[in-house]
Amino acid sequence: MLYLSQLLGRPVREVEGERVATLKDVIVRLGEDHPTVTGVVARYRRRDFFVPRARVAMIDAQGVRLNSDILDLRRFARRDGEAMLARDVLDKQLIDVDGKRVVRVNDVQLIEGGGEWRVTGADVTFAGLWRRLIPQNFVGSTRTVEVIDWADVGYLATDAATVQLKSSRDKLSRLHPVEIARLAEALSRHQGAEVIEALDDETAAETLEEMHAEDQARIIGDMEEERAADILEHMSPDEAADVLGDLPEDKAEDLLELMDHEEKSDVEELLPYEDDEAGGLMTTEFVVLPKHLTAGGALARLREMAETPNMIYYLYVVEEEGSWKLSGVIALRNLILADPDAPLHEVMRDEFQHAHPKDSARDVAETIAEYNLLALPVVDDAGEIAGIVTVDDAMEYLLPKDWRQRLPRVFG
Known part of the structure; x- marks a missing residue:
C-alpha cells in the first residue's frame, strides 16, 4: 500500500x-x-x-x-x-x-x-x-x-471539465433527496449544480424541492433547457410554479413551452397567484371522486388510477363525474373502514374547513394548525376546488426560519 x-x-x-x-x-x-x-x-x-x-x-x-x-x-x-x-x-x-x-x-x-x-x-x-x-x-x-x-465517493468536486464520476448517479441515489440537497448546498454553487445534473430527473426534482428557493431558480435557470423542463415536469406543480416565478419572464415562458401539456397546464393554473396567497401555496395534486360512487367503488377507482399523489390523506368528493364543485371531504382511513356498499355522500363530511385562493398564506397556515389538518382544500367563488394546501407548505409561514428546513415533507 x-x-x-x-x-x-x-x-x-x-x-x-x-x-x-x-x-x-x-x-x-x-x-x-x-x-x-x-x-x-x-x-x-x-x-x-x-x-x-x-x-x-x-x-x-x-x-x-x-x-x-x-x-x-x-x-x-x-x-x-x-x-x-x-x-x-x-x-x-x-x-x-x-x-x-x-x-x-x-x-x-x-x-x-x-x-x-x-x-x-x-x-x-x-x-x-x-x-x-x-x-x-x-x-x-x-x-x-x-x-x-x-x-x-459519490461526487468529486474538481474544476476539470473532463473529470466526473460516471457512477455518480447510482451512488448519489443511495441517499435521500433531503441529504443530497444538504450536501449540494455545502459545495460551491457550480459544484452543487453539477450534483443535481448528475441525478436522474425524478431524484433531481425531489432534491431541488428540498433546496432554498434562490438555489432552485439558479440551478434550473443555468441548466440546458430541455433537461430543466424535464425536471420541472417531475416536480410538484406548486414547487415548479414557484421556481418559474423566480426566473426572468422570458426564461420561464421558454421552459413552459418545453414541458408536456398536462404538467404545463397544472403549473400555469398556479402562476397567477402571489406567494403569500393560498393560491400561491396550493398544489393541484389531489384526488376527486363523484359522490354517487360507493366506498368500495371509490377504492377500486383509486387502485385503477395511473398516477396518484405521493401521499393521500383526504379525498375530495364532487357533485358528479367531471365536476369540480366540492361537496365534501373524506379521510382515506375512514373510506377504508367504511361499508363498501355505502355511497360517498353518506361517508363524507359535508361541513369542512376551506380557504379561498386569495386568502393570506398566514391565515391558511393558522387554520391548518388550529384544526390539526394535513391539508386544506382551496375553493373558488364558484364553489369549485382549485387545489389543496398541505401542512408542510403551510407551516413554513408559522415556523421560525431556521426550523423550516427541518420540517419533513409530509406529502413527499
Whole structure:
C-alpha cells in the first residue's frame, strides 16, 4: 500500500537505475469503484510527459522504475475520463455517500493487486495533510487515519471539465433527496449544480424541492433547457410554479413551452397567484371522486388510477363525474373502514374547513394548525376546488426560519 504523497516528487528511473525524470502526477481512468492506474506524468527539463503503465516495471516509495529506455517526450495531454490524482483530487472536496458528508481529500490511498495499482480510498484526516507536508516526521506517527473507501465517493468536486464520476448517479441515489440537497448546498454553487445534473430527473426534482428557493431558480435557470423542463415536469406543480416565478419572464415562458401539456397546464393554473396567497401555496395534486360512487367503488377507482399523489390523506368528493364543485371531504382511513356498499355522500363530511385562493398564506397556515389538518382544500367563488394546501407548505409561514428546513415533507 502507498499514499500518493509518498510518490509525488520521487525519481523516475530507467532500467539501469539512473534518474531520468521526476514523478509529477498519477493518472487513473474513472468509472470503476476502485479506478486503475493507467500511467504517470513525469517531468524532464520543464516538460511533462506521460509514461503508460505498460512501461512501468515497479512503483514503490522510492519512486518509479521503468522497464524500457524508450520514452515518448511529447507533452502530456489529458484524455476524457482520466483524472490526475494530484491535480484533480488532492485538496478537493468529495461527497462521502456512506458518511453522508462533504469532506476534503488530504491524501489518496493506492493498493497493488494482480499486477495493477488501484485507487482504494481517500484520507480525509489531518494525518493525510501531515504526511504530505512533513513526511520525515510522519514515520511511526500514531495520528488517527480515516480512509474513505473510493467506492463510496459519490461526487468529486474538481474544476476539470473532463473529470466526473460516471457512477455518480447510482451512488448519489443511495441517499435521500433531503441529504443530497444538504450536501449540494455545502459545495460551491457550480459544484452543487453539477450534483443535481448528475441525478436522474425524478431524484433531481425531489432534491431541488428540498433546496432554498434562490438555489432552485439558479440551478434550473443555468441548466440546458430541455433537461430543466424535464425536471420541472417531475416536480410538484406548486414547487415548479414557484421556481418559474423566480426566473426572468422570458426564461420561464421558454421552459413552459418545453414541458408536456398536462404538467404545463397544472403549473400555469398556479402562476397567477402571489406567494403569500393560498393560491400561491396550493398544489393541484389531489384526488376527486363523484359522490354517487360507493366506498368500495371509490377504492377500486383509486387502485385503477395511473398516477396518484405521493401521499393521500383526504379525498375530495364532487357533485358528479367531471365536476369540480366540492361537496365534501373524506379521510382515506375512514373510506377504508367504511361499508363498501355505502355511497360517498353518506361517508363524507359535508361541513369542512376551506380557504379561498386569495386568502393570506398566514391565515391558511393558522387554520391548518388550529384544526390539526394535513391539508386544506382551496375553493373558488364558484364553489369549485382549485387545489389543496398541505401542512408542510403551510407551516413554513408559522415556523421560525431556521426550523423550516427541518420540517419533513409530509406529502413527499
